Amino acid sequence: MDVPAIATQALTRRFGDFVAVQDVNLSVSPGQFFGFLGPNGAGKSTTIKMLTGLLAASSGCIQLLGLDLAKNPVEVKRQIGVVPEGMALFGRLTGAEYLNFVGRMYGLDRETAGKRTAELLDFMQLAEQPKTLVTDYSHGMQKKLALAAAVIHGPRILFLDEPFEGVDAIASGTLKAMLQRMIARGATIFLTSHVLEIVERLCSHLAIIHKGRLVAQGSLEELRAGVEAQAAAAMAGASPGESSVSAPGEKLTLEEIFLRIVGGTRHADQELSWLG
Amino acid sequence: MAGLSFSPYMRGQFAAIARVRWQLFVNGLRTIRGRLEVVARGFMFLAFGVAGLGGSLALGFAAWFFVSHEKVEWLAILLWPVFLFWQLFPVMASALTENVDSSNLLRFPLSFPSYFLIRLVYGALDPSTALGCLWLLGLAIGIGVAQPGLFLWAALVLIAFAIFNILLARMIFAWVERWLAQRRTREIIGVVFFIFIICFQFIGPLMSRIGRHRHPEVSRITTQVLPYERVFPPGLAAEAIARAIHGAFTPALAAFALECAYALAILWLLNVRLRAQYQGENLSEAVARTSSPKGKRAIRLGWNVSGVPGPVAAILEKEFHYLSRSGPMLFTFVMPVVILLIFRLGPQASAKQGNFLAHAPDLAFPVGSAYALLILTNLVYNCFGADAVGMQLFYVSPVTFREILLGKNLAHALVLACEVVVVWIAVGFMFHPPAADVTFATVTGVAFALLLNLTAGNLLSIYTPKKIDYGAFGKQRASTTTVFASLGIQAAVFGLAAVTLLIARAFGEVWIAGVIFLILAGLASIGYILVLNRADSIALNRRDAILAELCRA
Numbered sequence: 001m002d003v004p005a006i007a008t009q010a011l012t013r014r015f016g017d018f019v020a021v022q023d024v025n026l027s028v029s030p031g032q033f034f035g036f037l038g039p040n041g042a043g044k045s046t047t048i049k050m051l052t053g054l055l056a057a058s059s060g061c062i063q064l065l066g067l068d069l070a071k072n073p074v075e076v077k078r079q080i081g082v083v084p085e086g087m088a089l090f091g092r093l094t095g096a097e098y099l100n101f102v103g104r105m106y107g108l109d110r111e112t113a114g115k116r117t118a119e120l121l122d123f124m125q126l127a128e129q130p131k132t133l134v135t136d137y138s139h140g141m142q143k144k145l146a147l148a149a150a151v152i153h154g155p156r157i158l159f160l161d162e163p164f165e166g167v168d169a170i171a172s173g174t175l176k177a178m179l180q181r182m183i184a185r186g187a188t189i190f191l192t193s194h195v196l197e198i199v200e201r202l203c204s205h206l207a208i209i210h211k212g213r214l215v216a217q218g219s220l221e222e223l224r225a226g227v228e229a230q231a232a233a234a235m236a237g238a239s240p241g242e243s244s245v246s247a248p249g250e251k252l253t254l255e256e257i258f259l260r261i262v263g264g265t266r267h268a269d270q271e272l273s274w275l276g
Numbered sequence: 277m278a279g280l281s282f283s284p285y286m287r288g289q290f291a292a293i294a295r296v297r298w299q300l301f302v303n304g305l306r307t308i309r310g311r312l313e314v315v316a317r318g319f320m321f322l323a324f325g326v327a328g329l330g331g332s333l334a335l336g337f338a339a340w341f342f343v344s345h346e347k348v349e350w351l352a353i354l355l356w357p358v359f360l361f362w363q364l365f366p367v368m369a370s371a372l373t374e375n376v377d378s379s380n381l382l383r384f385p386l387s388f389p390s391y392f393l394i395r396l397v398y399g400a401l402d403p404s405t406a407l408g409c410l411w412l413l414g415l416a417i418g419i420g421v422a423q424p425g426l427f428l429w430a431a432l433v434l435i436a437f438a439i440f441n442i443l444l445a446r447m448i449f450a451w452v453e454r455w456l457a458q459r460r461t462r463e464i465i466g467v468v469f470f471i472f473i474i475c476f477q478f479i480g481p482l483m484s485r486i487g488r489h490r491h492p493e494v495s496r497i498t499t500q501v502l503p504y505e506r507v508f509p510p511g512l513a514a515e516a517i518a519r520a521i522h523g524a525f526t527p528a529l530a531a532f533a534l535e536c537a538y539a540l541a542i543l544w545l546l547n548v549r550l551r552a553q554y555q556g557e558n559l560s561e562a563v564a565r566t567s568s569p570k571g572k573r574a575i576r577l578g579w580n581v582s583g584v585p586g587p588v589a590a591i592l593e594k595e596f597h598y599l600s601r602s603g604p605m606l607f608t609f610v611m612p613v614v615i616l617l618i619f620r621l622g623p624q625a626s627a628k629q630g631n632f633l634a635h636a637p638d639l640a641f642p643v644g645s646a647y648a649l650l651i652l653t654n655l656v657y658n659c660f661g662a663d664a665v666g667m668q669l670f671y672v673s674p675v676t677f678r679e680i681l682l683g684k685n686l687a688h689a690l691v692l693a694c695e696v697v698v699v700w701i702a703v704g705f706m707f708h709p710p711a712a713d714v715t716f717a718t719v720t721g722v723a724f725a726l727l728l729n730l731t732a733g734n735l736l737s738i739y740t741p742k743k744i745d746y747g748a749f750g751k752q753r754a755s756t757t758t759v760f761a762s763l764g765i766q767a768a769v770f771g772l773a774a775v776t777l778l779i780a781r782a783f784g785e786v787w788i789a790g791v792i793f794l795i796l797a798g799l800a801s802i803g804y805i806l807v808l809n810r811a812d813s814i815a816l817n818r819r820d821a822i823l824a825e826l827c828r829a
Contacts, residue, residue: 052672054823078674086827088668092601093594100578104590105673114577
């Protein structure tokens with residue numbers, strides 16, 4: 001059996017009395033495009049920060065590619081790429097200088113770092129402003145640069161926190177193609193996004209976190225089957241006339257599955273009457 | 277400004293803003309750092325209080341003296357410094373203090389009069405306004421004691437003068453803010469500011485030079501220029517009071533009216549600036565995509581520093597890129613030579629009041645080098661401050677903090693080495709080439725002090741980081757804890773250096789100081805290595821706090 005690319009056991013993070021993430025047991029196989037979903041404040045960012053070494057876990061264990069992150073941080077970090085929430089950019093470098101710098105931080109030699117920098121700038125369509133400082137880039141350009149930096153060393157696992165936010169449709173298409181190619185070559189991608197359509201289109205497997213606890217994990221089909229089974233069981237005990245989960249012959253969308261699992265069904269028309 | 281009235285709606289908005297300022301202050305006290313900042317501010321408040329009350333007493337006494345000794349025209353001599361302090365201090369202090377950007381309030385449904393008033397009041401209780409008002413109060417009381425019948429008139433004139441100063445300070449800030457909103461203009465302003473500061477340093481030496489000899493042309497120019505002083509607000513305020521004392525009420529009223537006209541003109545300029553802000557101006561700096569010829573450009577390879585591991589060399593290169601793109605930072609590196617030049621231009625040994633370098637030119641090299649080190653401590657004690665969100669990369673990349681700090685320390689040590697060489701050459705030109713034993717003692721002394729500062733700097737950079745922007749004009753203050761700790765370290769370094777020099781002097785051999793400094797440097801290097809080896813675990817333990825500070829918007 002393959003060693004999981006990402007595995008956590010009872011991963012927990014507390015901030016004082018508040019438990020942001022509690023007993024999360026994740027398992028992501030190599031080569032999976034894994035979507036990590038949850039409502040705002042559910043613990044997504046906290047989890048991804050712990051997985052990438054940006055935040056210490058209060059308890060529990062993180063293993064990436066079979067290595068314990070706490071015990072072998074440098075070895076683990078050599079094999080992962082990260083686009084964190086803040087993008088980790090150095091504003092007063094040019095795009096080329098930044099990529100060169102990141103490449104060398106990940107142990108690439110000068111020539112390789114330079115060659116990959118040129119290729120990535122070209123691929124991300126960032127080569128047109130060679131002297132522009134990163135701080136003067138638009139948000140979308142910064143996002144592309146951050147993604148380029150995350151892959152410059154050819155990571156085996158890529159962590160992406162909202163990677164498509166602020167990226168235009170053309171660039172978004174290019175990036176998705178690049179990520180699919182990485183998956184085809186055996187890399188693992190761990191992605192968080194609020195845009196469920198993107199997650200549905202890209203990810204083969206999903207996990208949903210809610211109020212700090214992992215409430216679902218599996219392939220999209222498995223999650224769909226689970227929700228439908230639950231709905232069917234509920235229907236059996238319900239009075240006639242109550243609506244079913246989906247129209248006959250129609251598959252549940254990820255958004256519907258997500259809402260069923262996290263229970264996000266508040267009706268605005270019944271509240272906030274002053275909104276008119 | 278028509279339609280300015282306090283409706284309940286406006287009062288509600290003002291109350292909400294006041295409340296949010298208070299809540300920001302109270303919430304700031306939740307952290308130990310926030311509490312330490314308040315204690316430090318308390319000390320500053322005390323210092324300003326003493327300066328305010330002392331200045332008020334001194335100005336009051338001087339005003340009383342001038343008025344009661346029929347030298348009332350000399351009141352202008354008192355009002356000009358008040359005016360200059362009121363206007364220049366906030367600009368200089370803005371490089372050290374954090375200013376709240378009240379233009380953020382524009383997203384709320386504020387009317388223009390409300391916005392105008394808020395901008396006028398917000399931050400108006402700064403030290404310069406408080407001190408300026410206190411000093412003017414002292415002046416008014418001094419005049420009132422000397423001429424009780426004129427107290428009300430003097431108070432009215434000085435209130436108008438105070439209003440003019442408040443409006444001018446807000447107007448200058450509103451325009452400076454406009455220029456600071458964009459990186460390029462911000463950097464230009466920074467460079468202009470530092471040139472101004474450097475030029476300012478030369479006033480003393482030049483004045484003392486001029487003062488030592490008779491310069492008829494200087495006296496002639498002064499006599500010609502002096503009458504024009506009276507057409508500016510400080511001169512007008514003095515004129516309005518002086519003429520009233522002499523019983524010439526029409527010219528006094530005319531001077532007062534002109535003073536008010538100045539205030540109105542400034543009010544109009546402020547109105548123009550704030551209205552532009554209110555109507556929304558686009559200060560975006562994002563570059564547009566340009567169409568340029570296709571084809572791969574050659575990418576310059578990273579630095580190759582022999583004997584230095586790749587990641588350390590990469591950090592070294594990055595630090596140099598950052599420093600070379602910081603105009604203000606580059607100017608601070610010029611300062612040691614500027615300071616030497618100031619001493620060189622000042623009174624020489626022949627004069628009784630000659631400065632100490634004129635009496636002991638052998639000290640020029642140690643003094644210049646020590647100054648270079650002092651300037652460098654700005655970088656050393658907050659070495660992650662400029663990395664901001666880039667700090668995340670250090671945590672996710674496979675590089676230890678030992679290597680990261682080594683790269684940064686290497687960059688700072690190289691900068692200092694270059695500075696010391698430049699100072700040595702400058703001393704050679706301005707005074708005489710430093711003797712071999714002085715050079716040896718200075719270099720070893722600097723090495724010891726650098727190691728000690730790097731050790732403390734590495735610890736403080738991890739424990740009390742503060743986000744800064746090398747390219748920005750203001751908000752570049754390290755944390756107050758760091759400032760006080762750094763002062764303590766400098767006191768210890770200078771104390772040890774003084775003891776060492778005294779020992780060397782007792783033996784009559786300067787090179788003994790060099791040997792002692794070498795031993796001290798050896799001891800300091802042990803501490804340095806110990807801290808460097810612990811840096812990784814400390815940085816990992818502190819990562820939440822570090823990232824929270826450096827990654828904040």
